[in-house]
Amino acid sequence: MKKMLTLQITALIVISGALGGMYIFTDVYEEVYSGIVSILCTSCIKLQQIISLDFTFQTANGRPHPDFVIDNLTNDGPVFIAYRTTVCDYCDDMEPLLEEIFDLEFEKEDVFYEIVDFNGANVTFVHINTDFVKEELFESRKTYDVDGDNAVPMFTTITIELDVDGIVKPYYNTVYGILDLKYNDQQRIEVLTNIILESIELYSENRPGFISD
C-alpha cells in the first residue's frame, strides 16, 4: 500500500513538474496554438480546397492591408507571400516549385523577403513560416485567407487595380495547397506564374494612380 502510494505521488510530481517546466521554459503552448489549433489540418480532413484564380479588393477579415505590403506596393511592385507551417507535407511539395519560379533558395523555417526580378519587373517575394512569426506577419494571413479556414500552404499575390469608385487600391488573389490534385508540377508552376504575370500587368497599368494611405 505504502509502496503504491509512493509510486503514485512520485509519478504525479515528476509528470506534473515536467509539464509545468514545459509551460514555463518553452513556447510549447504558443506553438501548439499557432502551429496546430489555429491552422486547418488538410491531412486531418482529407480534403483539398478548390482554388479560385480571381483577384479581389475585399480583405478576408475586413482589416486594412498590412504596412509591409503597402510599403512594397508603393516602392517596389506586386507582393507574393507564401505562408506555411514547419510540419506541412503540401508546403514541402510546393516549395521547390516556388524556388524554381523565383529562382531562390530557402529553408522551410526561413522568414524573409526578397525583391526578385520577374520577367523584367520587380516582385517582392515574402516567405512566412507561421510557427516563427507573431503580430503583423502572423495576422496578415487572416487578412488574405479568403476561405477563412487557416489552411496552409497559402499563396497570396497582391497588386493594385482601379475599383468601381475610380480609386486604385490593393487587389489580391489567394490560392491554397497544391492548387489542384490533377495538376502536375509544371502545371502548378504555370498557374502561379500566370497569377504573378497578371499582377505585374495590373501593377504597371495602375501604378501612376496608386497613392498609399
Added chain:
Amino acid sequence: MELRIKRLLSQVFFFFIANLGALKLKTGFCYPFFYCHSCPAATSSCPIGAMEEGARNSDWKFLLYPFLILGAIGVVTGRAVCGWACPIGLLQRATGIVPRKLKKKYNILKKIGQHKIERYFRYIKYFDLIGLAIVIPIFISFMFTDICPVGFLVGTIPILGLNPGEYVPNEFFYVALVIFILFFVLIFLVERGWCRYFCPVGALLAPFNKISFLHVSVNKKECTHCDICSEVCPMGIDVPNMNRDPECILCGKCVNACPENVIKFRRI
C-alpha cells in the same frame, strides 16, 4: 443522483468544452481524450496529431507535451477520461445499445467476444500509437491523421457541410471513407469497439490504470463470481478477476450492478 446520469452529464459537459472553438475559444492545450483539431469548433489539439507533428519534425516538445498532459491526468484518474469525458466515448455509449441487443440475440457474437484470441486484438491500439502515430511519421510521413475516422467524423463532414463546393477529396479521402464506414460498423457490432481495439489515446492512458489514484477495486474474498459485472462491462473485462485492468474506463457500471456490493471506486 444515479452514477449513469452523473456520467452522462459529465460526457455532455466535456463535449461542449471540447467544442468551445465555436465561440472562438482556441487554446494551446491538447485534449486529454480523442478529438480532432480539424473540427471547426475544436478548442485544443488532438494529442495524437501533436505527437505525429513532433515525430515528423523531430520536435521533442510536441512528442512529450501530449504524453505529459495525458500522464498527469492518467496518474490521477487512469482511463476515467475515456468513460467520463471523451466525446467519442459518448458516441459509443449511444451506439452501445445495438451491440448489447445483438449479443443477446446472436450467441455467436458473444462467443467471439469471449474467444481467447479477442484479447490479442486489444494490442492493435498500441500499434496505432507507436507504429502509425510515431514510427511511420518519423520515417515516411503522416499516416494516422490521413486515415483517422474520428477526423473524418468531426472534421471532414462538418467542413464539407459548412463550406459546400469549396473542397474536393484529396488522395486519402476514399481510404479514410472506407475506414470511417468500418469504424461505424465496428461500434454497432462491438460495444466500445473503438476504445477496445483501436484508440491510440486509450493506449496512452491504459498503463496509467496500473498506478492511478482513482481505480475500481474488487473484494475478491467476498465476490461470489456471479459475473453480472462482466456482463454489463462495456469493455468486456473479466471484472471479478481484474486487478487495475488497463482496459477499465472506470464507467462504474460494474459498481452499480454488483449485487454483493463488493466492487467499489477507490481513491488510493
